[in-house]
Amino acid sequence: MEAVARAHRESWSRIVATLIRVTGDWTLAEDCAQDALAVALERWPRDGVPDNPGAWLMTVARNRAIDHLRRAAVEGRKLREVAMTEPGPDDNEIGDDRLRLIFTCCHPALALEARVALTLRTVAGVSTADIARAFLVTESAMTRRITRAKSKISAARIPYRVPEGDALGERLPGVLAVLYLLFNRGYDGEPLLAGEAIRLARLLTELMPGESEVSSLLALFLLQHSRRHARRDEAGELVTLDRQDRAKWDRAAIAEALEILLRTPIEGPYALQARIAACHAADDTDWRSIALWYDELARVQPTAVVELNRAVAHGYAYGPREGLDLLRAISKSVLENYPMAKAVEADLTARAGDSERAAALFREAAAATPDGPERRALLSRADKL
Amino acid sequence: MRQRCPDRGAGVRHPGDKLIEPMKGTAMKYMMFVCSDAEPETDESRVPDIEVWVAENDAAGRRVTGNVLAPPSAATTVRVRGGETMLTDGPFTETKEVIVGFDILECADLDEAIAVAAAHPMAYAGRIELRPYADI
Numbered sequence: 001m002e003a004v005a006r007a008h009r010e011s012w013s014r015i016v017a018t019l020i021r022v023t024g025d026w027t028l029a030e031d032c033a034q035d036a037l038a039v040a041l042e043r044w045p046r047d048g049v050p051d052n053p054g055a056w057l058m059t060v061a062r063n064r065a066i067d068h069l070r071r072a073a074v075e076g077r078k079l080r081e082v083a084m085t086e087p088g089p090d091d092n093e094i095g096d097d098r099l100r101l102i103f104t105c106c107h108p109a110l111a112l113e114a115r116v117a118l119t120l121r122t123v124a125g126v127s128t129a130d131i132a133r134a135f136l137v138t139e140s141a142m143t144r145r146i147t148r149a150k151s152k153i154s155a156a157r158i159p160y161r162v163p164e165g166d167a168l169g170e171r172l173p174g175v176l177a178v179l180y181l182l183f184n185r186g187y188d189g190e191p192l193l194a195g196e197a198i199r200l201a202r203l204l205t206e207l208m209p210g211e212s213e214v215s216s217l218l219a220l221f222l223l224q225h226s227r228r229h230a231r232r233d234e235a236g237e238l239v240t241l242d243r244q245d246r247a248k249w250d251r252a253a254i255a256e257a258l259e260i261l262l263r264t265p266i267e268g269p270y271a272l273q274a275r276i277a278a279c280h281a282a283d284d285t286d287w288r289s290i291a292l293w294y295d296e297l298a299r300v301q302p303t304a305v306v307e308l309n310r311a312v313a314h315g316y317a318y319g320p321r322e323g324l325d326l327l328r329a330i331s332k333s334v335l336e337n338y339p340m341a342k343a344v345e346a347d348l349t350a351r352a353g354d355s356e357r358a359a360a361l362f363r364e365a366a367a368a369t370p371d372g373p374e375r376r377a378l379l380s381r382a383d384k385l
Numbered sequence: 386m387r388q389r390c391p392d393r394g395a396g397v398r399h400p401g402d403k404l405i406e407p408m409k410g411t412a413m414k415y416m417m418f419v420c421s422d423a424e425p426e427t428d429e430s431r432v433p434d435i436e437v438w439v440a441e442n443d444a445a446g447r448r449v450t451g452n453v454l455a456p457p458s459a460a461t462t463v464r465v466r467g468g469e470t471m472l473t474d475g476p477f478t479e480t481k482e483v484i485v486g487f488d489i490l491e492c493a494d495l496d497e498a499i500a501v502a503a504a505h506p507m508a509y510a511g512r513i514e515l516r517p518y519a520d521i
Contacts, residue, residue: 109495156517157413159494167496 003049004040011054012125013203015061017097021160023065026150030122032068036061098123099162099207102200106175107158114149115178121146123203124196134190175204176217176270183221194225215260216270222257223277226250238377241280254281272297287317304334304341312344320352339368343378350385359385412491414518415498417451419486419507426509435506442490447501451488485511 012033019029036057050056105119117135120126132142152158163171179197186194201218208214230248233239258281261274276293279286294310307330315323327345335341346361362382369375426432442448462473476483485507492498495515502513 107495109499155520156515157494159496163496 001041001045003044003053004037007040007053007057008037008125009199011057013098013101013123014054015058016122016125017101018058019061019065020101021097022062023069024160026122026153028065028068032061032064033057033125035064095162096207098203100160102175102204102207103162103171104153104158104160106171106178107153108171108174109156109158110149110152112178112181114145114152115174116181117142117145118149119178119200120182120193120196124200126192126196130192134185134193172211172213176213179204179217179221183224187224191228194221194228197221198225212264212266213268213270215264216268216274219257219260219264220270220274220277222253222260223274223281226253226257226281232373236373238373240377241285246283249281257281269297269301272300285316287313291317304330304338308335308338308341308344311348315348315351320348323348324352339365342368346378346381350381355385413494413498414449415490415492415495416516416518417488417490417498417502417505418484418514418516419488419505420482420484420512420514422511423481425511432506432509433504438505442501447490447492447497449489449491451486453486454484457483482512490515
């Protein structure tokens with residue numbers, strides 16, 4: 001039933017987050033949320049969809065939790081406490097539980113892969129089976145990963161709270177890194193993850209409207225995602241940006257992202273990445289602006305990938321020789337781990353006029369790339385030279 | 386803290402736990418293994434002073450006890466197999482990184498324990514493992 005699916009998407013994190021705070025039990029919270037959805041699936045088609053589906057689900061889930069605690073023979077005093085935590089006007093004081101949930105799922109004392117899985121399961125409400133499929137592991141392996149993370153939260157007493165003051169500034173990038181990883185996994189071919197990353201980023205912008213990097217990250221996702229229907233042709237082969245059918249771009253997503261960027265100050269790496277993505281989403285690509293943004297980004301985030309992209313941008317803005325010069329300035333040992341570095345060198349070399357060497361470099365890059373559309377695209381470039 | 390629950394561990398709690406903030410008010414114990422490391426921090430000017438660390442955490446009631454340990458060469462490993470006590474000269478594993486000391490912490494939660502550990506000089510010169518007491 002569509003209404004239940006929508007209520008699931010919209011209410012899951014709120015129900016789970018609140019029940020975790022009230023009961024302190026992650027598994028119980030999830031089970032009760034799941035039970036409430038099952039009840040809805042049974043009743044809504046018969047009795048009609050309630051006016052406020054989220055509140056309805058919350059009440060059913062909360063009652064399940066109370067029933068369970070009663071069966072587990074908790075003393076009457078504590079039962080009263082649970083019953084008294086019905087949502088009320090003082091909920092504002094408690095703040096949004098979903099933010100607590102997100103920060104706890106993304107706690108740095110958990111392994112990155114555990115943070116990602118736990119966030120998807122607990123905050124986004126994605127089924128363990130779907131998460132397992134997206135990360136190419138068995139469902140039982142994914143269940144173990146999530147269970148282990150929940151056990152550590154309980155055993156090591158990872159606090160259920162949003163960090164304050166300096167700690168918030170230290171911890172927020174870790175949360176954004178989880179979303180970024182999710183989105184990139186989605187971008188590389190698992191559409192479920194890209195969609196969930198955008199949904200989570202949207203939720204985070206609602207919960208933390210004052211954090212510019214959160215808004216910038218959402219804008220970045222929307223811009224990258226806007227090209228999802230144009231990135232591959234009918235045969236599934238990669239279509240480079242300059243050859244994409246711009247009619248297939250998602251104009252609404254681009255407009256939303258640009259609107260976000262207009263009112264968001266530039267205060268971190270995601271703001272710069274989003275500006276670059278915005279340049280790529282324009283009808284005429286302004287490579288000089290892109291090169292300038294990459295100069296900025298390389299200052300705050302001097303990673304190999306950023307330096308590589310900076311060389312590409314300068315190559316298009318000021319000619320292939322400029323790009324090759326920048327490429328040569330990057331340390332060799334850093335680039336050896338990136339097959340893309342060879343591909344960049346090949347592209348710049350081709351445009352500088354040395355076809356023979358460029359073809360050889362494209363073949364080298366292809367040899368270091370796993371079989372798939374990327375590899376075929378590289379070989380095709382080599383053949384055309 | 387929490388009792389073992391026969392079905393799935395949900396809900397059954399020690400009477401001292403509160404439901405709204407289940408952990409508030411009850412301290413959590415962590416064993417802090419202080420270890421050496423092959424790759425210490427090179428900037429020694431940043432390393433905090435151990436006397437200050439001990440004094441501050443003792444005063445705040447976060448450190449229950451602790452000590453420096455004699456080197457692994459002084460260790461004896463004991464096993465009983467088939468009723469027979471067997472002794473080995475040395476630690477039970479031979480590694481480059483060894484436990485050089487320990488502290489027992491009493492903190493509100495892992496974040497507080499991490500802050501205490503990160504202020505210990507051996508977090509710079511070595512590494513520290515935080516192990517919560519098991520929940521029995």
